[in-house]
Amino acid sequence: xxxxxxxxxxxxxxxxxxxxxxxxxxxxxxxxxxxxxxxxxxxxxxxxxxxxxxxxxxxxxxxxxxxxxxxxxxxxxxxxxxxxxxxxxxxxxxxxxxxxxxxxxxxxxxxxxxxxxxxxxxxxxxxxxxxxxxxxxxxxxxxxxxxxxxxxxxxxxxxxxxxxxxxxxxxxxxxxxxxxxxxxxxxxxxxxxxxxxxxxxxxxxxxxxxxxxxxxxxxxxxxxxxxxxxxxxxxxxxxxxxxxxxxxxxxxxxxxxxxxxxxxxxxxxxxxxxxxxxxxxxxxxxxxxxxxxxxxxxxxxxxxxx
Numbered sequence: 650x651x652x653x654x655x656x657x658x659x660x661x662x663x664x665x666x667x668x669x670x671x672x673x674x675x676x677x678x679x680x681x682x683x684x685x686x687x688x689x690x691x692x693x694x695x696x697x698x699x700x701x702x703x704x705x706x707x708x709x710x711x712x713x714x715x716x717x718x719x720x721x722x723x724x725x726x727x728x729x730x731x732x733x734x735x736x737x738x739x740x741x742x743x744x745x746x747x748x749x750x751x752x753x754x755x756x757x758x759x760x761x762x763x764x765x766x767x768x769x770x771x772x773x774x775x776x777x778x779x780x781x782x783x784x785x786x787x788x789x790x791x792x793x794x795x796x797x798x799x800x801x802x803x804x805x806x807x808x809x810x811x812x813x814x815x816x817x818x819x820x821x822x823x824x825x826x827x828x829x830x831x832x833x834x835x836x837x838x839x840x841x842x843x844x845x846x847x848x849x850x851x852x853x854x855x856x857x858x859x860x861x862x863x864x865x866x867x868x869x870x871x872x873x874x875x876x877x878x879x880x881x882x883x884x885x886x887x888x889x890x891x892x893x894x895x896x897x898x899x900x901x902x903x904x905x906x907x908x909x910x911x912x913x914x915x916x917x918x919x920x921x922x923x924x925x926x927x928x929x930x931x932x933x934x935x936x937x938x939x940x941x942x943x944x945x946x947x948x949x950x951x952x953x954x955x
Contacts, residue, residue, distance in 0.1 A: 650710055650833030651672065651696065651833050651835065652672050652707060653705070653707045655669070655706070656704075656705040657703050657705050658695060658703050665688050666695070667858045668704075669692060669854070669857075671852060675832065676828055676829070676830075676831045676832070677828065677849045677850070678824065678828050678836060678847050678848045678849050679850050679851070679852060680837075680838060680844035680851045681837045681854060682837075682852070683853055683951065687857065688856075688857040688858075689854060690806060692854070693806055696714060696835070697722065697804055698721040698725070702715070709725055709802050723798070724802050725803075727803075728792055728795045728806055730810065732790075737778060737780065739775065740766075740776070741762065741775040743779055743794070744758075744765075744775075748762065748797050748798075751797055753798065758797075761799070762797070765796055768823065769789045769793055769823070783811075784811035784812075785811050785812040785816050792805075796827075800832075801833065802832065802833050803827065803833075804834075804835050805824070805835070805836045807839070807840075808836060809843060817843075828847075841942070841947060844943065851868060853946075861950055873941050874911060875911045876912065876941070877901060877909055877941065878910055878936065879907055879909045879937055879938075880907060881907045881934045881937075882931065882933060882934060884906070885906055886905065886907075891908065893929065893931075894910065894922070897922050898918060922936075
């Protein structure tokens with residue numbers, strides 16, 4: 650549904666986006682991560698047929714973003730980080746206006762506005778002026794505007810910014826539900842736990858270039874090394890137990906009642922190690938994987954260590 654091949658955008662001597670190649674299928678969410686100024690917004694603006702690329706090409710649902718820009722806009726819903734609301738309008742007037750711009754019939758507009766306002770728990774605010782909305786409410790009304798014409802492709806820039814936890818949870822659940830409805834979605838966000846929850850794949854862009862791409866698990870393995878496992882004991886461990894574990898795996902760290910080790914083959918190593926420890930009478934309480942954060946991966950990439 651979304652295809653980029655060598656997509657490049659230059660502004661005078663500045664290369665904002667540099668030879669980006671990506672693809673997003675129907676029913677897939679791609680999180681596009683990167684620091685401010687990395688090229689995320691410029692990429693989204695090109696994909697939504699607002700900016701023309703300097704080089705390369707991109708297609709949305711098979712339509713070229715340059716030669717078939719009007720068709721592209723019909724298939725795309727775009728949520729920008731700064732939605733630019735018309736503050737003197739009520740929520741309903743605002744959505745009516747954009748529904749008409751999208752070519753929706755009066756009956757269809759009424760139906761879609763009612764459905765989406767209920768979905769995002771905004772029915773109570775439809776008669777209020779947008780200037781009276783909180784930041785989180787404004788973000789939700791902008792998301793409703795994005796979805797009015799039921800687009801198969803969504804480009805969402807910081808979709809939960811300024812939202813309270815309950816509203817953010819509602820929007821994340823909505824994104825997951827829309828993915829299940831076979832939409833292709835690109836989410837730009839600085840919220841790394843959100844990216845890990847929502848995204849099937851993650852691409853990190855730095856200085857206009859895609860530096861790494863893959864699932865969260867693949868990126869952690871690639872950049873942080875093998876999974877880190879932790880054994881916990883009911884009694885303080887001793888040097889003998891430490892040496893015993895070290896005969897089977899690479900011990901990374903240890904405390905009074907725990908030992909951490911790495912292994913590239915946990916599916917084979919862990920059952921064997923656990924069996925021999927129990928046979929030796931070791932007081933094992935738990936064996937679990939230590940959580941490796943996407944933040945660690947992200948920082949390695951944006952700091953140029955990957």
